[in-house]
Amino acid sequence: MSDSPSNTDSSNNLDELRETIDQLDTDILRLISERAACAQHVANVKLSRDKGTVFYRPEREAQVLRRIMALNPGPLDSEEMARLFREIMSACLALEQPIKVSYLGPEGTFTQQAALKHFGESAISLPMAAIDEVFREVEAGAVNYGVVPVENSTEGVVNHTLDSFMDSSIRICGEVVLRIHHHLLVADTTRRDKVSRIYSHPQSFAQCRKWLDAHFPHAERVPVASNAEAAKLVKTEWHSAAIAGDMAAKLYGLTLLTEKIEDRPDNSTRFLIIGNQDVPRSGDDKTSLVVAMRNQPGALHDLLEPFHRHQIDLTRLETRPSRSGVWNYVFFIDFKGHHEDPQVAAMLEEVRLRAAEVKVLGSYPQGVL
Ligand SMILES: C=C(O[C@@H]1C=C(C(=O)O)C=C[C@H]1O)C(=O)O
Numbered sequence: 001m002s003d004s005p006s007n008t009d010s011s012n013n014l015d016e017l018r019e020t021i022d023q024l025d026t027d028i029l030r031l032i033s034e035r036a037a038c039a040q041h042v043a044n045v046k047l048s049r050d051k052g053t054v055f056y057r058p059e060r061e062a063q064v065l066r067r068i069m070a071l072n073p074g075p076l077d078s079e080e081m082a083r084l085f086r087e088i089m090s091a092c093l094a095l096e097q098p099i100k101v102s103y104l105g106p107e108g109t110f111t112q113q114a115a116l117k118h119f120g121e122s123a124i125s126l127p128m129a130a131i132d133e134v135f136r137e138v139e140a141g142a143v144n145y146g147v148v149p150v151e152n153s154t155e156g157v158v159n160h161t162l163d164s165f166m167d168s169s170i171r172i173c174g175e176v177v178l179r180i181h182h183h184l185l186v187a188d189t190t191r192r193d194k195v196s197r198i199y200s201h202p203q204s205f206a207q208c209r210k211w212l213d214a215h216f217p218h219a220e221r222v223p224v225a226s227n228a229e230a231a232k233l234v235k236t237e238w239h240s241a242a243i244a245g246d247m248a249a250k251l252y253g254l255t256l257l258t259e260k261i262e263d264r265p266d267n268s269t270r271f272l273i274i275g276n277q278d279v280p281r282s283g284d285d286k287t288s289l290v291v292a293m294r295n296q297p298g299a300l301h302d303l304l305e306p307f308h309r310h311q312i313d314l315t316r317l318e319t320r321p322s323r324s325g326v327w328n329y330v331f332f333i334d335f336k337g338h339h340e341d342p343q344v345a346a347m348l349e350e351v352r353l354r355a356a357e358v359k360v361l362g363s364y365p366q367g368v369l
Contacts, residue, residue, distance in 0.1 A: 032088060035088065035092060036091070036092050036095055039092035039093070039095060039096060040095055040096065042096070043055055043095075043096035043097070054144070054277055055093060055096040055097045055099075056093060056097075056099055056144065056145075058173050058174045058273070058277075058279050058282070058364060058365055059279050059280050059281065059282035059285075059365055060282075061089055061365075062174075062282045062284070062365030062366075062368050063282055063283065063365075064085065064089060065082045065085060065086065065089075065368045065369065066283075066284070066368055068081055068082055068085045069081065069082050069368070079369065082368065082369055083369065086117075086120050086369060087120050087121060087122075089120065090119060090120020090121060090122040090123060091120070091122045093120075093122065094122035094123075098122065098123070098124055099119055099122075099123045099124065099144050099145070100123070100124045100126065100142075100143040100144050100145075101115050101119055101123050101124065101125050101126065101143060101144065101145045101146065101147060102125075102126045102127075102128050102133075102134045102137040102138065102142075102143040102145075102146045102147075103115040103125055103126070103127060103128065103134060103146065103147040103148075104127075104128060104130070104131055104134055104147070104148055104149065105127020105128055105129060105226070105228070106127050106129075106226055106228045106229065107127050107228060107247075107251060108227070108228035108231065108244070108245075108247045108248035108250075108251040108252070109127075109226050109227060109228050109247070109248070110149070110178060110180055110227070110245055110247075110269060111147055111148065111149055111271060112125055112127065112147075112247060113178060113245065113246075113247050114147055114149075114176050114178045114269070114271040115147040115271075117176055117178060117369055118147065118174060118176040118271075118273060118369070119145070126143060128146075130160075131148050131158075131160040131161055131164055132160070132164050134146040134147070134148050134274070135148075135164045135168055135170055135274065138170055138274050138275060138276065139168060139169070139170060139276075141276070144275065145173065145273055145274065145275045146170075146273070146274045146275070147176075147271050147272070147273055147274075148161045148164075148271060148272055148274065149161065149269050149270070149271050150162070150175075150270050150271060150272050151269070151270045151316070152180070152203060152207070152267070152268070152269045152270075153264070153266060153267055153268045153269070154206065154207045154262075154263070154264055154267050155203050155206050155207060157318050159320070161272065162318060162320055162332050163320065163323075165290060165332075165361055166290065166320075166323065166330065169276075170274045170275070170276070170361075171274065171275055171276060171277060171278060171279075171361065171362040172272050172273070172274060172288050172361045172362030172364050173273045173274065173275040173277050173279050173362060173364050174272070174273035174279070174364045174365060174367070175270060175271065175272055175273065175286065175364060175366070175367045176270075176271050176273065176367050176369065177268055177269070177270050177271075177367045178268060178269050178271065179266075179267070179268050180207070180245065180262065180267045180268055180269050181245060181246070181259070181260045181262060181267075182200075182204055182207060182208050182227075182243050182244065182245060182260070182261050182262045182267075183243070183244065183245065183246070183249060183256045183257075183258065183259050183260065183261065184198075184241050184242075184243060184256070184257045184258040184261055185231060185234060185241060185242045185243070185244055185248070185249050185252075185254040185255065185256060185257065186234065186241050186242075186254060186255055186257045187234050187235050187252075187253075187254055187255070188255070189235075189238050190234065190237075190238055190239070190240065190241065191238050191239060192257060194238075194239050195216065195219055195239060195240065195241045196218070196219055196220060196239045196240075197219060197220045197222055197237070197239060197240040197241075198212070198216060198219050198220070198221050198222065198240070198241050198242065198243060199222050199224050199229075199230035199233050199234065199240060199241075199242045199243075200221070200222075200223070200224065200227060200230045200242060200243035200244065201223065201224065201225070201226055201227050201229075201230065202223045204227055204230075204243045204244070205221055205223065205243070207262050207263060207264070207267055208243055208261050208262055208263060209263060210263045211261040211262075211263060212261075215258075215261075219241075227242070227243065227244035227245060227248050228244065228247075228248045228251065228252075230242035230243065230244055230248075231244045231248040231249065231251070231252040231254055232252055234252070234254060235252060235253075235254075241257065242254070243261070270367075272288075273364070278362075279362065279363060279364050279365070280340075281338045281340055281341070281363070282338075282365035284365065284366050285336070285337060285338040285341075285363050285364060285365055285366060286315065286334055286335065286336055286337070286363070286364060286365075286366050287334070287335055287336075287337055287338060287339050287344065287360065287362070287363040287364075288332065288333070288334050288360075288361040288362055288364075289331075289332070289333045289334075289335075289348075289351075289358060289359065289360055289361060290330060290331070290332055290333075290358075290359045290361060291303060291330070291331045291333060291351065291355045291357070291358050291359075292322065292328065292329065292330050292331075292355060292356040292357040292358075293328065293329040293331065293354075293355055293356060294328055294329075294356050295328035295329060299329060300329075300331075302354050303331065303351065303354060303355065304317075306347045306350040306351050306354075307333075307335065307347060307351075309347075310343050310344075310346060310347040311343075312335050312336065312337055312343065312344065312347055313335060313336040313337075314333065314334070314335045315334045315335060315336060316332070316333070316334040317331060317332070317333055317334075318331065318332040319331055319332075320332065328356070336366075337363075338363040339360050339363045340363070348360070
């Protein structure tokens with residue numbers, strides 16, 4: 001078939017456009033390489049100042065991403081652009097020092113997804129079997145950072161994580177929020193019309209309860225330790241399906257029978273980045289505290305009054321049973337601001353006078369991505 005004049009025009013045009021893209025790629029390549037070399041210089045400067053230095057700077061990375069999002073002219077949306085820059089920074093940092101991150105495993109969990117979202121794909125991520133193991137690895141210095149879930153918008157707080165902070169010297173260095181999409185997954189061998197058993201983590205069952213009641217009212221729901229574990233089990237049984245996320249589906253080669261079955265479309269989980277580092281101000285920060293109050297009337301009011309007076313914005317308040325005599329009431333409090341902000345420092349001073357004990361778990365940049 002011969003080209004019509006207009007086809008020839010458009011193919012000439014296509015050739016030109018592709019030439020432009022090649023030229024742009026050459027420029028991007030040169031610029032990324034220059035950026036990487038610059039990051040290596042930064043590493044040398046840091047090393048010359050302090051041999052045991054930490055190369056990773058959470059506050060600086062947050063500033064870089066926020067700046068890119070503010071400058072982004074489109075047509076790519078700002079989150080997409082920030083994700084690209086996230087990966088560039090991750091690769092640059094890996095040149096300085098590959099960052100090691102432990103997370104609540106096994107491989108394929110949402111926590112791994114959160115770890116990679118925060119640190120980028122160049123980070124080395126190591127699965128742990130339980131939340132307290134993630135804490136232990138960080139405390140022992142076996143890894144640079146850890147990632148643990150702390151609250152879900154549908155199911156509430158992850159108590160294991162809060163409890164682990166009570167007996168630990170670990171700091172919070174960052175947060176990351178992940179939209180959680182659950183899918184109904186099957187294997188090639190699954191008889192799709194005969195699904196009589198569904199595996200998943202109890203939290204995921206809870207987040208998909210209405211959908212399951214409507215579509216699989218008679219299937220047996222079998223709770224397992226993780227969504228990744230559920231995905232693995234499906235491979236061995238022709239009458240079973242699993243509820244899990246994209247990473248687990250990819251890892252175990254499963255098919256998405258129905259996508260996004262979570263009851264609430266805004267279902268999301270917040271994860272904490274834990275480490276041994278005190279993070280300087282980034283300009284848009286949050287602080288987490290654990291506070292023990294004596295068991296007396298008005299204790300909670302006394303605790304919150306200085307927050308109100310200093311106009312500090314609380315973002316979360318949780319109560320946990322105490323595990324020692326002194327710690328009658330234990331409150332976990334998140335608020336906007338950094339502990340070095342003068343207003344926050346003044347407020348903390350007053351809270352310290354009223355409480356039996358105050359521990360600043362960390363000030364860290366608000367999640368960017
Ligand atoms: C280059 C630096 O070190 C690391 C790499 C960064 C980057 O690639 O932009 C930013 C912060 C650090 O995690 C720096 O501190 O500026």
